[in-house]
Amino acid sequence: MNLLDVENLAFGYAKDRQILKEVSFAVQRGVNVGLVGESGSGKSTILRLLLGLERAQGGQIRFSGQVVDPKDRNFMRAYRKSVQPVFQDPYSSLDPRQRVDAIISEPLRSLKVDVDHSRAVDAALEAVGLPRDAQKRYPHEFSGGQRQRIAIARAIVSRPDLLLADEAVSALDLSTRVRIVDLFKRLSETLTVVLVSHDLGVVAALCEEIIILERGTIVEQGKTREILAAPRHPYTQRLLNSIPRLKA
Amino acid sequence: MSAVLKIENLCVHAGNQQLVSDVSFAINPGERWGLIGESGSGKSLTAMASIGLLPSALSASGTIELDGQPVHALSERALSRLRGDAAAVVFQEPLTALDPLMRLGKQTAEPIRRRMYRRGEPLDRKSIQREVIALFERVALPEPERIARAYPHEISGGQRQRVAIAMALACKPKLLIADEPTTALDVTTQAEILDLLGKLVSEFGMALLFISHDLPVVANVADTVIVMREGAVVERGTPRSVLTAPQHDYTKLLVAAAAKFDDALAGRT
Ligand SMILES: Nc1ncnc2c1ncn2[C@@H]1O[C@H](COP(=O)(O)OP(=O)(O)O)[C@@H](O)[C@H]1O
Ligand SMILES: Nc1ncnc2c1ncn2[C@@H]1O[C@H](COP(=O)(O)OP(=O)(O)O)[C@@H](O)[C@H]1O
Numbered sequence: 001m002n003l004l005d006v007e008n009l010a011f012g013y014a015k016d017r018q019i020l021k022e023v024s025f026a027v028q029r030g031v032n033v034g035l036v037g038e039s040g041s042g043k044s045t046i047l048r049l050l051l052g053l054e055r056a057q058g059g060q061i062r063f064s065g066q067v068v069d070p071k072d073r074n075f076m077r078a079y080r081k082s083v084q085p086v087f088q089d090p091y092s093s094l095d096p097r098q099r100v101d102a103i104i105s106e107p108l109r110s111l112k113v114d115v116d117h118s119r120a121v122d123a124a125l126e127a128v129g130l131p132r133d134a135q136k137r138y139p140h141e142f143s144g145g146q147r148q149r150i151a152i153a154r155a156i157v158s159r160p161d162l163l164l165a166d167e168a169v170s171a172l173d174l175s176t177r178v179r180i181v182d183l184f185k186r187l188s189e190t191l192t193v194v195l196v197s198h199d200l201g202v203v204a205a206l207c208e209e210i211i212i213l214e215r216g217t218i219v220e221q222g223k224t225r226e227i228l229a230a231p232r233h234p235y236t237q238r239l240l241n242s243i244p245r246l247k248a
Numbered sequence: 249m250s251a252v253l254k255i256e257n258l259c260v261h262a263g264n265q266q267l268v269s270d271v272s273f274a275i276n277p278g279e280r281w282g283l284i285g286e287s288g289s290g291k292s293l294t295a296m297a298s299i300g301l302l303p304s305a306l307s308a309s310g311t312i313e314l315d316g317q318p319v320h321a322l323s324e325r326a327l328s329r330l331r332g333d334a335a336a337v338v339f340q341e342p343l344t345a346l347d348p349l350m351r352l353g354k355q356t357a358e359p360i361r362r363r364m365y366r367r368g369e370p371l372d373r374k375s376i377q378r379e380v381i382a383l384f385e386r387v388a389l390p391e392p393e394r395i396a397r398a399y400p401h402e403i404s405g406g407q408r409q410r411v412a413i414a415m416a417l418a419c420k421p422k423l424l425i426a427d428e429p430t431t432a433l434d435v436t437t438q439a440e441i442l443d444l445l446g447k448l449v450s451e452f453g454m455a456l457l458f459i460s461h462d463l464p465v466v467a468n469v470a471d472t473v474i475v476m477r478e479g480a481v482v483e484r485g486t487p488r489s490v491l492t493a494p495q496h497d498y499t500k501l502l503v504a505a506a507a508k509f510d511d512a513l514a515g516r517t
């Protein structure tokens with residue numbers, strides 16, 4: 001069974017303007033998926049629907065075969081443990097007044113996860129490669145890359161099956177970006193990542209499958225390797241040709 | 249041939265914190281230089297110091313000559329005059345350079361008017377307007393007349409960056425400083441803007457100082473590359489030498505990181 005099935009999703013923030021049109025894709029357990037498109041193409045909107053923050057006007061999302069219904073509170077509690085977001089900007093997504101241990105354990109409290117919180121925080125910190133003494137410090141004491149590690153630790157503390165990462169490495173410097181992509185790669189031995197990005201290079205490095213979105217419509221999807229080697233849709237070709245390469 | 253920009257031993261301090269350390273380089277007419285470094289490495293401060301626009305809270309030492317004139321020694325008035333003729337800047341976020349309340353045609357007319365005034369040319373409204381439209385055409389803006397009547401928020405980010413470039417060109421500067429001009433743009437728009445910048449720099453015979461944290465972008469634009477780290481220059485050379493035989497550990501790290509994504513794109517992993 002697929003981890004996630006998305007079928008004919010239709011959505012608009014306002015009635016007169018449809019943002020997503022018949023978006024369909026599947027995410028298999030253990031197969032990372034990259035969602036690529038220019039700004040405004042609807043990538044974040046898809047994640048908001050997957051997170052249950054918006055309701056689709058048409059179509060359906062299923063998680064392990066079960067329909068995701070934002071009104072079903074019991075289901076949503078379990079779902080939120082299993083599906084966690086990581087956002088682009090670690091500066092604004094971390095509460096500056098809280099210490100790192102409180103930030104990381106927040107999902108355990110709000111989702112009422114019945115585990116030893118301090119042990120879970122230790123494990124999450126270790127998994128993202130931060131020292132244990134990071135716990136009692138505040139977000140501003142960390143660099144951009146380390147803050148993104150804190151945000152990732154918070155996302156994995158409830159041991160989710162699926163991470164939804166929205167431009168989670170886009171704001172990072174090149175050398176830091178490589179390290180965080182490596183971290184996601186390591187984490188994806190035990191969970192699945194859906195990475196939204198406008199950066200095809202990052203997607204190529206992390207995701208086995210790719211979905212290309214243009215103005216709310218999927219124009220191409222499949223194995224990343226195959227699509228990058230032989231993009232069929234003109235939009236994919238244009239995206240690929242636009243990337244500055246080292247080897248001209 | 250005298251340099252359009254000559255920086256010698258530039259240091260920038262905030263109190264006793266050193267933000268830029270002993271930076272030196274010289275750009276001759278028509279040359280294309282690239283400045284690479286991660287955020288906070290001192291790229292923008294170096295650029296701002298070059299044109300005498302450092303925030304007043306910071307202090308600088310060393311010498312900077314813009315088109316043969318010492319930037320430190322000039323009065324604010326002489327400096328702003330020199331800035332227009334010698335160097336113009338395009339920033340990462342064009343909205344910061346554009347006045348949100350002024351029509352784009354009108355704000356582009358201002359640097360043209362200042363240039364004509366400086367050069368003692370007759371100020372004629374019609375010909376200024378014609379030049380605005382001609383500049384918008386040069387930067388490949390669609391429907392230049394419509395955009396001249398529009399306000400900044402009414403056009404896309406890529407179009408705003410084209411207007412900002414048009415305004416920089418309006419000065420007809422000897423040096424164009426582009427500080428992360430494509431960082432906020434989509435890759436497709438970035439490719440178009442890079443293409444445009446390259447073409448215009450040749451056509452106008454300008455020198456270019458192109459600043460970016462993106463190694464492949466700089467390598468594609470510049471003939472000479474400077475790598476900055478923590479306020480200091482750690483490496484310089486042609487893109488080819490920096491990419492194929494990086495000397496400094498930090499440059500090696502950068503090249504390896506860029507190569508990793510490059511390889512992934514080419515299916516070489
Ligand atoms: N809260 C919102 N209200 C109204 N329109 C929105 C909202 N969020 C996004 N949009 C619009 O929806 C479209 C898709 O946006 P988004 O999903 O954020 O794109 P992406 O993440 O690919 O850049 C854009 O046209 C955007 O302006
Ligand atoms: N007005 C200022 N006062 C104090 N520190 C500053 C000021 N402007 C920049 N800095 C600091 O100087 C360093 C270099 O900044 P900058 O030149 O903007 O870096 P870059 O453009 O390479 O990202 C950074 O650490 C930044 O925080």
Ligand SMILES: [Mg+2]
Pocket residue numbers: 043044045166
């Ligand atoms: Mg988005």
Ligand SMILES: [Mg+2]
Pocket residue numbers: 291292293427428
């Ligand atoms: Mg800068």
